[in-house]
Amino acid sequence: MKDIAKIAGVSINTVSRALNDKPEINEKTRRRIKRIARELNYTPNSIAASLASRKTKTIGLIIPDICDPFFAQQARGVEDTAKEEGYSVILLNTDEISEAELKAVATLRSIRVAGLMLTSVFPGTDHIENLNKQKVPLVLLNRRCQEIDTNYVINDNQKGAYKATKHLIKLGHKKIGVILGPQRITSVLDRYVGYKKAMAEAGIELSEKYIVYGENLKPSTGEILAEQLLRNNPRPTAILAYCDSLAIGAYAAARNMGLSIPEELALVGYDDIPYAQYFEIPLTTVAQPAYNMGKAACKIILEKIKLGGDEKDLESQHIVFEPELVIRKSCGAQVQIESSWSDY
Amino acid sequence: MKDIAKIAGVSINTVSRALNDKPEINEKTRRRIKRIARELNYTPNSIAASLASRKTKTIGLIIPDICDPFFAQQARGVEDTAKEEGYSVILLNTDEISEAELKAVATLRSIRVAGLMLTSVFPGTDHIENLNKQKVPLVLLNRRCQEIDTNYVINDNQKGAYKATKHLIKLGHKKIGVILGPQRITSVLDRYVGYKKAMAEAGIELSEKYIVYGENLKPSTGEILAEQLLRNNPRPTAILAYCDSLAIGAYAAARNMGLSIPEELALVGYDDIPYAQYFEIPLTTVAQPAYNMGKAACKIILEKIKLGGDEKDLESQHIVFEPELVIRKSCGAQVQIESSWSDY
DNA sequence: AACGCTAACGTGAGCGCTAACGGTAACGCT
DNA sequence: AGCGTTACCGTTAGCGCTCACGTTAGCGTT
Numbered sequence: 001m002k003d004i005a006k007i008a009g010v011s012i013n014t015v016s017r018a019l020n021d022k023p024e025i026n027e028k029t030r031r032r033i034k035r036i037a038r039e040l041n042y043t044p045n046s047i048a049a050s051l052a053s054r055k056t057k058t059i060g061l062i063i064p065d066i067c068d069p070f071f072a073q074q075a076r077g078v079e080d081t082a083k084e085e086g087y088s089v090i091l092l093n094t095d096e097i098s099e100a101e102l103k104a105v106a107t108l109r110s111i112r113v114a115g116l117m118l119t120s121v122f123p124g125t126d127h128i129e130n131l132n133k134q135k136v137p138l139v140l141l142n143r144r145c146q147e148i149d150t151n152y153v154i155n156d157n158q159k160g161a162y163k164a165t166k167h168l169i170k171l172g173h174k175k176i177g178v179i180l181g182p183q184r185i186t187s188v189l190d191r192y193v194g195y196k197k198a199m200a201e202a203g204i205e206l207s208e209k210y211i212v213y214g215e216n217l218k219p220s221t222g223e224i225l226a227e228q229l230l231r232n233n234p235r236p237t238a239i240l241a242y243c244d245s246l247a248i249g250a251y252a253a254a255r256n257m258g259l260s261i262p263e264e265l266a267l268v269g270y271d272d273i274p275y276a277q278y279f280e281i282p283l284t285t286v287a288q289p290a291y292n293m294g295k296a297a298c299k300i301i302l303e304k305i306k307l308g309g310d311e312k313d314l315e316s317q318h319i320v321f322e323p324e325l326v327i328r329k330s331c332g333a334q335v336q337i338e339s340s341w342s343d344y
Numbered sequence: 345m346k347d348i349a350k351i352a353g354v355s356i357n358t359v360s361r362a363l364n365d366k367p368e369i370n371e372k373t374r375r376r377i378k379r380i381a382r383e384l385n386y387t388p389n390s391i392a393a394s395l396a397s398r399k400t401k402t403i404g405l406i407i408p409d410i411c412d413p414f415f416a417q418q419a420r421g422v423e424d425t426a427k428e429e430g431y432s433v434i435l436l437n438t439d440e441i442s443e444a445e446l447k448a449v450a451t452l453r454s455i456r457v458a459g460l461m462l463t464s465v466f467p468g469t470d471h472i473e474n475l476n477k478q479k480v481p482l483v484l485l486n487r488r489c490q491e492i493d494t495n496y497v498i499n500d501n502q503k504g505a506y507k508a509t510k511h512l513i514k515l516g517h518k519k520i521g522v523i524l525g526p527q528r529i530t531s532v533l534d535r536y537v538g539y540k541k542a543m544a545e546a547g548i549e550l551s552e553k554y555i556v557y558g559e560n561l562k563p564s565t566g567e568i569l570a571e572q573l574l575r576n577n578p579r580p581t582a583i584l585a586y587c588d589s590l591a592i593g594a595y596a597a598a599r600n601m602g603l604s605i606p607e608e609l610a611l612v613g614y615d616d617i618p619y620a621q622y623f624e625i626p627l628t629t630v631a632q633p634a635y636n637m638g639k640a641a642c643k644i645i646l647e648k649i650k651l652g653g654d655e656k657d658l659e660s661q662h663i664v665f666e667p668e669l670v671i672r673k674s675c676g677a678q679v680q681i682e683s684s685w686s687d688y
Numbered sequence: 689a690a691c692g693c694t695a696a697c698g699t700g701a702g703c704g705c706t707a708a709c710g711g712t713a714a715c716g717c718t
Numbered sequence: 719a720g721c722g723t724t725a726c727c728g729t730t731a732g733c734g735c736t737c738a739c740g741t742t743a744g745c746g747t748t
Contacts, residue, residue: 011728024726046454047394048704051733067420072411079437088451091435093423107432110390130385218687251622275619278595343562355698370696392734395703
């Protein structure tokens with residue numbers, strides 16, 4: 001930039017104005033400067049720009065595991081919307097480990113991200129309050145926060161689980177096991193509540209033995225938990241999994257134990273990952289619009305960034321998507337054939 | 345940091361030394377300064393640090409689409425290794441669009457990433473040469489580069505495709521169609537060569553009609569291309585897909601056309617995404633160690649960063665992983681039952 | 689006692705940019 | 719003619735750190 005200024009015979013500031021398309025500059029000089037910049041193969045140093053302007057063009061995204069297609073789709077939604085406005089996204093996986101989340105938030109704070117989307121697994125709120133204090137826009141993805149008011153984007157977890165459970169009940173099941181995730185996660189609680197509500201409405205008593213919690217959302221965990229459920233006597237005739245990833249583990253467990261799905265075990269998942277329809281026994285599941293949820297979260301962030309911590313911007317945004325039960329074979333209901341593949 | 349210095353009664357520099365664990369400082373003052381920093385809830389500004397030191401702690405990862413589980417696993421491998429050394433990764437999706445790749449490289453250059461991993465879809469080399477000129481460590485992921493010598497991490501694409509094709513031939517197939525990706529991608533070429541080699545060895549003549557190229561690697565593209573292949577007369581009895589994502593589309597195409605797999609159509613994919621084994625007709629495919637490939641790529645980057653553009657470090661690294669044919673039902677061969685789920 | 693040496697800290701300059709302000713010429717207006 | 723006004727550009731002062739020095743006190747050494 002200094003070199004450009006020297007060659008163009010103008011001040012550094014003018015070069016900055018030209019390259020950043022500021023208004024107070026002659027159109028000819030702008031073009032000339034841009035040409036020189038191109039000839040010099042100049043790459044703007046956004047680090048320096050960030051330091052000087054105290055603004056960055058990066059936002060952070062903290063999720064449990066990008067390998068889970070549900071989060072991958074959300075990440076894609078985030079990245080696409082961020083890119084539209086010239087923002088880059090830094091991705092951090094936590095594996096549902098609380099300490100990893102704290103560390104992730106710390107590094108992103110130090111990188112001075114302009115905003116932050118968080119699928120939180122941490123029970124505390126200190127890190128969230130810190131962000132608020134520093135006026136870093138935050139939206140919780142897939143999570144609510146009971147203690148403090150924050151932006152969030154979720155699907156109606158309670159309703160989704162309610163729908164799924166009710167569906168199983170309608171199919172005649174009474175002994176319905178449920179595989180949940182870490183208990184500290186709000187959406188786990190919400191889906192549990194939905195399950196409980198449906199059971200209560202049907203007058204079915206809950207059994208502690210039919211409710212298991214996992215430390216993460218990986219299929220291997222689902223497999224262990226499903227086996228645990230299926231060793232009960234009497235054995236549950238249906239399983240509701242917190243998410244499709246865990247449901248995949250349940251498939252494996254059933255296979256291990258020689259149980260056929262759906263005849264001997266009905267299975268319902270949550271998320272509707274794109275592969276669920278292609279399984280040997282296509283998975284009945286509760287669909288969430290993952291991509292659009294990511295988009296929505298990012299849009300909120302972008303909006304808040306533009307407002308720039310404006311005092312008038314007091315209210316936080318809450319977007320709740322509608323969950324939709326997708327009935328396939330794994331639950332044992334009648335099904336119609338699915339249409340073509342629709343990309344992630 | 346200034347505030348800390350004032351409170352501690354030392355210079356800013358001493359604070360910097362304390363916080364960054366530099367050696368030339370008294371252990372007591374260090375602890376005292378760290379305590380004060382904690383009390384003030386101080387967050388280091390890595391932007392300023394980067395500008396002053398001309399080093400950043402972020403690396404870039406450019407891939408076609410994070411929603412493809414294969415790339416998701418690679419991304420995970422990258423992120424995990426980066427995190428170990430305190431680096432963050434910026435993720436950019438290109439959707440196999442060349443312009444998107446150029447733009448991605450440009451933004452990452454301007455962010456001054458310390459290193460860059462690239463699953464390139466761009467035929468040119470200008471952007472790569474620019475990175476070399478600026479001494480930004482680069483490793484190509486899943487791609488080679490014919491023109492210039494660069495680091496790369498791939499699997500032996502030619503051999504993998506050769507194995508898969510040979511397997512189909514051994515099963516009695518002669519009319520083997522192949523669904524490829526964008527022609528400009530090196531791995532597409534390599535897999536095509538492997539296919540061609542196996543066909544030649546078996547004395548089977550190639551037919552242009554049985555070779556189709558897609559503009560991207562999405563299932564919907566695979567569906568269209570598979571239908572195109574299957575409308576041929578005589579119809580191919582087997583299809584080799586460039587990747588599992590495209591193979592998924594082939595499943596849909598077969599369903600649409602009322603063809604049963606593997607009886608009327610044998611299908612083989614590439615990548616071995618974790619869901620392939622759970623499909624209605626489990627997918628025979630060529631496995632790549634995606635996670636470890638990501639790890640390997642990131643390790644090279646980290647190494648190169650440490651060397652810091654050392655003149656002696658002339659040679660680039662080439663890591664080639666061994667592809668492994670995983671035989672399941674979709675090809676029509678005899679199969680054994682798969683074991684438990686192993687996480688992504 | 690005079691010397692060097694080292695541990696521990698301070699000083700100053702600067703990384704590459706932005707933002708606020710200041711200056712100047714050219715123009716129009718009364 | 720004198721005034722304000724606008725368009726354009728330069729100047730200055732940082733942003734919050736790091737790095738290469740310079741400095742000082744305290745120590746051992748001969």
